[in-house]
Every structure is written in C-alpha cells, then in structure tokens.
Amino acid sequence: MSNLIETSAFKWARLIMSFPTRSIKVMWLLNELNLPIRDISKETDYSSLNVEQDSAIQVRFVRLETGEHMNPLKNPHPFHKVPCLEYQLKGEETKHVLFESNAILMFLLENFDTEKKLSPSTSVYRTGLRYQIMMWVSSSLEQDISPAMKIFKTLLQKKGLNIMNKHLLTFEPEEKEEFDKASAIIRESYLPHVEKLLSERDPNSQYLFDNQVDIADICLGFGLKGCDTCGLLDEKLYPNCKKYYGIMCATASHGKAMQQMMKMFTESLSK
Incomplete structure (x- = not known):
C-alpha cells in the first residue's frame, strides 16, 4: 500500500460516507490512488481515533435510513450530508471539515496524486x-x-x-x-x-x-x-x-x- 499518508502533512484523515451516494466517487478515487483504507464504522470511542499518525484513511459508514448521518459525533458535515472529509494536520490541534464531493476529490488529488497521474496538465x-x-x-x-x-x-x-x-x-x-x-x-x-x-x-x-x-x-x-x-x-x-x-x-x-x-x-x- 501507498505510504503517501505517512509522508504527507496529515495526522489523520477520515471519510464519512454512505451507499449509494456520491461517496462512491471518493471511494473510487481513494482506490485509484492506491491509498490504504481503515474501516472505523464500529468504533464507539471517537476520541481514540484522533491519533498522532494514522497511516490509513479512516472510513466511517453511516446509515442514512436510520438517521445516523444526523449525529454530529459521527458526521461533522454542517448540513448532515455525505460524503464529508474530516482531517487534522501535523502540528495543529484544529480539526478541519471539507464537504462537497468534487471539492473532496480535488483536495485528495492535490495532496496525494503527487505525480498528477489523474489530472495531468498535458493540454x-x-x-x-x-x-x-x-x-x-x-x-x-x-x-x-x-x-x-x-x-x-x-x-x-x-x-x-x-x-x-x-x-x-x-x-x-x-x-x-x-x-x-x-x-x-x-x-x-x-x-x-x-x-x-x-x-x-x-x-x-x-x-x-x-x-x-x-x-x-x-x-x-x-x-x-x-x-x-x-x-x-x-x-x-x-x-x-x-x-x-x-x-x-x-x-x-x-x-x-x-x-x-x-x-x-x-x-x-x-x-
């Protein structure tokens, strides 16, 4: 698996997603970038997830039909939608939240597609x-x-x-x-x-x-x-x-x- 996460500016990054939604695009990109993924859907102690360094993208699945996405502890999206990317940078205490699927795609490319294989500026x-x-x-x-x-x-x-x-x-x-x-x-x-x-x-x-x-x-x-x-x-x-x-x-x-x-x-x- 890629070690891009370990060498990046991120302490950790966490994708909150559901199926079938635009989350599919983000998961598709994560796999195209060959980034390691760790399912944290069953975790109940959320504070333990904010580690100093996680070498995988944390992924939390939330069930829309049960309203799980409305829980701010599980989904920090300000409008309770998915997908949503939460992350913390090295040397910082602040957690950041990014939403809108295309914004997440471009953000992931910016930080993990270092050779711009998926967005080359050939013309x-x-x-x-x-x-x-x-x-x-x-x-x-x-x-x-x-x-x-x-x-x-x-x-x-x-x-x-x-x-x-x-x-x-x-x-x-x-x-x-x-x-x-x-x-x-x-x-x-x-x-x-x-x-x-x-x-x-x-x-x-x-x-x-x-x-x-x-x-x-x-x-x-x-x-x-x-x-x-x-x-x-x-x-x-x-x-x-x-x-x-x-x-x-x-x-x-x-x-x-x-x-x-x-x-x-x-x-x-x-x-």
Whole structure:
C-alpha cells in the first residue's frame, strides 16, 4: 500500500460516507490512488481515533435510513450530508471539515496524486474538459437522473424485483409515461451529448483522453452509473456510452471500492 499518508502533512484523515451516494466517487478515487483504507464504522470511542499518525484513511459508514448521518459525533458535515472529509494536520490541534464531493476529490488529488497521474496538465483542452465534465456531472447529470431513479426503484420494489433482476421489470402504460417524462432530458439531451463526446475520442483510447484513468473518468463513470441503474444505457442507442461504462466498471479501483462499500453496508445492517 501507498505510504503517501505517512509522508504527507496529515495526522489523520477520515471519510464519512454512505451507499449509494456520491461517496462512491471518493471511494473510487481513494482506490485509484492506491491509498490504504481503515474501516472505523464500529468504533464507539471517537476520541481514540484522533491519533498522532494514522497511516490509513479512516472510513466511517453511516446509515442514512436510520438517521445516523444526523449525529454530529459521527458526521461533522454542517448540513448532515455525505460524503464529508474530516482531517487534522501535523502540528495543529484544529480539526478541519471539507464537504462537497468534487471539492473532496480535488483536495485528495492535490495532496496525494503527487505525480498528477489523474489530472495531468498535458493540454489546455484536456484541463478545460476535465473541469467541465466534473462540474456538469454533479450539477446536471446527477441531479436530473434522480427523479427517474426514484421512480424506477419504486417500481422495482412495488413489483418484488431488485437491481439484480431489473431486466424483468415491465411498465404499465401510465408508469411508462411517468418514467419517460422524468428521464426525457437524459435520453434526449445528456446521453446523446456524452455519446458524441466519446465518439470523437482517439479510437485507441480506452478512457476519455488516453489509456490512463483521469479524475474526469471517475466522475463521468459515476454519472453513467445512475443512467445504467434505471436501464437508460441502451446499447443500440448509445453504444459508446455502454462500452465506456463497462470499461470504467471493469477497473480494479471501481471493483474494490464497490466491494468495500457493500461490505460496510452489509455489516451496518447488523449494528
């Protein structure tokens, strides 16, 4: 594992997260950076966690459905949301709190991606497009897919299905009308835009810019995850989106992040 934490300015750093939320992006990045992670979700003596030096990123899973994220001892986010990063620097007594997923991503890159592998400044175009994708995914794609995801998940629950067998879902005419209305901007504007963007890449590139994962890839991959969750990534309509999303899901960092989060989620059910 990386020793970047030990050699950094941090005494300790602690991620408060939940699943499925934008925390996925942060966990994905932590694993892409190969940073060690220590699950502290079961700790009850919080004062003992503020150690002089922790060589791993502390991760606390909080259950949203039980209101655990509202406890300021477990989640210092001023608005009780996740993800949230709490940290203390060497030589300081003050604890700092950082929120907003993109801010956390950029902060982690600034401090732990010392070689700028995930955010290289190889061209003005690449830098601009990186920022655009990161901000657009958060402000538009993630926001506008939420209504369709809510309807889709409600229908799955209503019909005794789940994400694993969502392909069995059939819509009644009024259900289809409601879902189509909620997902219209995704199908008619957002996915065609991403499809065009991906089609204009170098054909030899696996990812957005080349064959090295960029932070923009993690953000776009997460945004497409919502589209795929509710069955909108139609391979016939958006072949490049579907292929790209599959490549992003196949990255070792994504697989590890999802395993870690599912393990924490499962263990949280027995608390």
